Amino acid sequence: MRRLKKIASLLLIFTFSDCASQKGFVFKNNPLFGWLESSSYERTINPDPIFQKSPNLIAHEFEFPAGGKLGETFYIAQKFGVENQKFGNRLHLGEDWNFIGGGDSDFGSPVYSVADGVVSCIANYGGGWGKVIRVVYKIQNNQSTQFVEALYAHLYTIEVEPGQMVRKGEWLGGIGDASGKYSSHLHFELREEKNLPLGGGYSFETKGYLAPTKFIINRLGLEKKMTEDQFLYERLAPTTGLKTLNQI
Numbered sequence: 433m434r435r436l437k438k439i440a441s442l443l444l445i446f447t448f449s450d451c452a453s454q455k456g457f458v459f460k461n462n463p464l465f466g467w468l469e470s471s472s473y474e475r476t477i478n479p480d481p482i483f484q485k486s487p488n489l490i491a492h493e494f495e496f497p498a499g500g501k502l503g504e505t506f507y508i509a510q511k512f513g514v515e516n517q518k519f520g521n522r523l524h525l526g527e528d529w530n531f532i533g534g535g536d537s538d539f540g541s542p543v544y545s546v547a548d549g550v551v552s553c554i555a556n557y558g559g560g561w562g563k564v565i566r567v568v569y570k571i572q573n574n575q576s577t578q579f580v581e582a583l584y585a586h587l588y589t590i591e592v593e594p595g596q597m598v599r600k601g602e603w604l605g606g607i608g609d610a611s612g613k614y615s616s617h618l619h620f621e622l623r624e625e626k627n628l629p630l631g632g633g634y635s636f637e638t639k640g641y642l643a644p645t646k647f648i649i650n651r652l653g654l655e656k657k658m659t660e661d662q663f664l665y666e667r668l669a670p671t672t673g674l675k676t677l678n679q680i
């Protein structure tokens with residue numbers, strides 16, 4: 433079945449891929465980039481035909497991209513929308529998910545799809561981005577549908593192909609450090625639309641970007657309901673004695 437899925441997604445790549453696309457390669461004013469390494473690549477597909485053929489592929493529920501089912505054992509090392517002096521006081525456009533052990537203790541650990549969706553891009557941009565996966569999710573608000581796109585960055589490994597349909601909780605890849613640029617962590621963005629430019633991870637405004645954890649908390653499955661207050665953004669390493677999320 434897994435193999436069939438792979439073959440199907442390879443066929444989709446063949447049909448829809450635009451390997452020569454330079455979509456999203458934005459160098460100017462892009463503080464995360466620095467340079468493009470020669471090994472860089474980007475493979476994208478247009479997910480629209482896949483969503484059209486699979487009308488039931490709707491992201492009804494969301495989950496966190498790392499850690500346990502409630503995000504336990506991970507914490508947000510850098511929150512969404514905070515100013516970062518290293519990037520000229522620009523605002524962080526995603527969240528940095530880190531294992532409570534700190535340092536590189538999460539290197540290689542799984543990154544999960546936050547919902548059911550379609551992989552629209554896999555890439556290695558080198559520089560400050562490293563390996564990146566984009567997944568498009570279709571959500572339903574009353575009668576209307578909307579697409580949001582998640583961007584999972586600095587990965588060590590990529591385990592999915594463009595055009596692949598993924599389930600909530602499916603392993604997309606492993607947490608990495610963008611080839612040693614940082615201590616390993618997951619930079620996780622959630623965009624209000626699909627196919628926005630790659631961007632630089634930071635900007636003077638957060639327009640077009642969603643606060644990931646807030647968005648997910650509002651869409652957790654019924655059995656996992658929690659409020660934003662219950663999510664300890666500032667969780668620290670266990671040695672500090674602070675409680676982790678699974679203890680509250």
Ligand SMILES: [Zn+2]
Binds near residue numbers: 528620
């Ligand atoms: Zn980040």
